[in-house]
Amino acid sequence: MYIGQIEIVFLIFSPAWIYAIYNFFIYILHKKFSKIQIRKKDLKENPKVVVFYTTKDDFCEEAFLSLVRLNYVNKEIYILDDSENEKIRKIIDEYAIKYNAKVIRRNSRKGFKAGAINNALKYIDKNAKYLLIADADELVPKDFIENLLRYFIDNRIAYVQAKHRAYIEYESNWLKAMKDGVNTHWDYYQNYRNVYGFVPFLGHGAIIDIEKLREVGGMPEFIAEDLALSIKLRNNGYYGIFANDIVAFEKFPENYRAFRKRHKKWIMGNTELLIKMSKDIIFGKMKWFEKIDIYLNIISMFFTIFLIQYTILNIWSLTNFNILLFIITVLTIISPSLPLIKKGIKSIFFNAITYMSIFILTFIYLIKSLIKVDFPVTGDKKKQNDYTLYIDIIFSLIFLILSPLSLIFWITIITPILEKIFTMRYNAKL
Template identity: 40%
Template sequence: MYGWVLSLWTGSLLLFGPEALGIAGSMNGFLAGSVVGFLVVSVAVFWLYGIYNIVVQVFGYLPRSRPEKLSLEEARGMDAAVLLPTFNDFSWETAEDCVDQVHDATLYILDDSTEQEYRELVDEFAESFDAVEVIRRDSREGFKAGALNHAIQMIEADYFAIVDSDERISPGFLRQALRYFSSPDVGFVQANHDTNEQSSRFAQLLGKGIDIHWDRYMPQRNRYGFVMFLGHGAVIRKEAWKMAGGFPEIVSEDLAFATRIRENGYRGVFAEDVVCGEDFPEDYYAMWKRHLKWSAGTTEYIIKELPRFLKSRATVTEKLDVAFPVLNLPLSTLFLAYILAVTAVFGLGLELDFSPGFYGMTVATLASPVLSFLVDMRDKPRQLVKFLAVSTAVYCSLAPTAVKKIVEILRGGDAFFHTTPKQENGVHVSHQARVMPFTVVSGVFVSLVGLVYDLPLLAVGSAFLLAPALILWNRESKGSRWVRRLAWMPLTFLLLGVVGTGLSIFGYSDFVTAAGLAGLSGLSGIQLARV
């Protein structure tokens, strides 16, 4: 699979590289050459990730491997426990799912809650059921990883399941997952997931993307790559935990644990047929908090753990399969730098005359992340278009937040475990604007440049400006309805800009002018919102 990725990327560089280098070399002056050179290098990186997305998704449709499994009788005799970490977010229903397992297992609630109402709820649950124990500690040192390590060293079971408070598991979850420990080198079994039924219109709309990710990106890792431990809905072999020295006490303890046990000869297995339910963030505020955690945790992992894994005895393919996704999130920093470089191109009055092939290659890789959505949602075109429009606005708006957090960590700041709110938050737009000023300032700057020069830049800038208002998405008010309409504008501007630029390459300048006027008026976005 990675042979295809690297071969196709190398081919694209050989085909279009001389053209790009020739344009960069033709620039007069150091500043112009540097700006265009940076653009060329950035596009090459975007091509690499675009090809990666395309190849991974194509391989996702190939026949899948079926890992070996033990019999139900063999799994029945395995000693296992269930661990439910909670921090001011205890769910009675999730805890009941853990108790209702057909496998004879004790539920340990690892309660780090600081709010009295949750501590009392945990105690009430423990008193209502047999085989339930509550484990508390004096501090939250190490966050979730610290809570798990503190509990596991006191538990005698050979295997333990980790379940999150927003997770729903079936009665047969534990026993079915244990069947995948058919080989002594299996260190953990990661279950499949779907999003739970949720009332929030934000979660209902965007949660579909997570379902498709689980279906297309995860199963083939058993055959072609590195199986990730995703921190919940999984069963761990205690011996592997011991060999790794416990869970690394960092924000991304799940990924760090998976790579550390690989150094000791263990591996993970993805159990496609063992399906759990998980919540998608209820609103934009919850998603923003989760993205802060991901940005900090991924950057911390890259600094503290990735070099160690790259030196380990894991295969080259496994190392690539970890490096590609973890380096993807910090690319938002490159994305903002790329926007600044595009702005500089217009400001310096530079003319870049790329060929239709070069432009087509760039657009294809730009669209690659949505390939699986186009295929899986092809029979629901209206839902697909709405999903793509809102996803464009939401995910693009998170880029400045990610960049700010990444820079903080790179400068020596501490990563912090941001708990994702499990229910809709009543945060006001003014509050959200105060906590994300970098996003708002970036939105003003990029939008002004886009108004003057370039519709795709206006698409990005409008998404940044929408960020604080997106917390109104689930509410019923006139302002909320306008936010849901305006969320279509980034994709509208992007498509008009891409089509307009493409046609200008073929000499259709009149269409470019018309597209620019339509995009700037915003009428297209508002009309699409009525669909």
């Protein structure tokens, strides 16, 4: 019962156990982090705020109207429309006329969402000071703008990111449990970053200083344009604030297919970041703990691939049951679910099974993103081939079952047999 050299190498270089420690650290110190207070100011001026509502074939009337109803007077609303569906484009035009919003369209989708934002920046009022970015399904409260602006207390602040809550259009056990997972993430994994980590701009539900955005060359045209922009701004000496007391609402994927599509986007975006921006992170002007926080944020998307490593280790071990490996693996798997303990077993079960079931998808799109980058639109309603979905699910579930069974198999069957064979050979030599 010892750990071999190969397994030690796996342990040392695996980010899995580091990720587990990180999750336990956040869970234990959550109460302390939740008490962090950030200074705010009284608004004595009303600077011009431009509002970008971004959409591609996923226009949501309720979300758009929440922007129209904002109390802040000195604002201008733009609809950045990359839609291909003519019916949706027509609806958008009607709403724009009715509510005095401006529509900006372009001939190509170059640069994805970031490209649409950079293109729109050419047409806004030159006197505009701040930019509010809203996703197609995002609901914001009426006092959203003025509350966020109060956090811009000095010239080093480039953006203020609001907290979010997931909303669902209909009730089901899976949707309710997954909503708990999203909400818990916002509760546990953001506020500490105001002091002990790296506050990322999360792509929507945030206000950005336009001058600072232009200073770094606009929005980086990546899939994960939000985190890429955060890194560029931080290396220029600016930082972001997470406003824990200001809440917007975002729609959670309505089914497993939509959830899977969103995960594809995250995997491809984070892979692109690792390839193109590792130099900016490693050699940037950020503090060491900010760099670690960024990498932990990025690798969390690849967490499920550790199942493959776990199974390989079990097979490699053959005659050795390594209790340390087993403990580390179990803790790594359950650690992200610790904040869900208060939500009950059902929430933990659905979240764990859902995320662990897509590790084949994670691996495939990690490889694909090394070859070609594409931008999956999470809200796009276009029909997709069902067979690819079923293949992913089948292979994922097979490996999900195989991983823990491999440990049981080697412990209960193979190990005693091999130990007996080795003992017989040893006695024969004597």
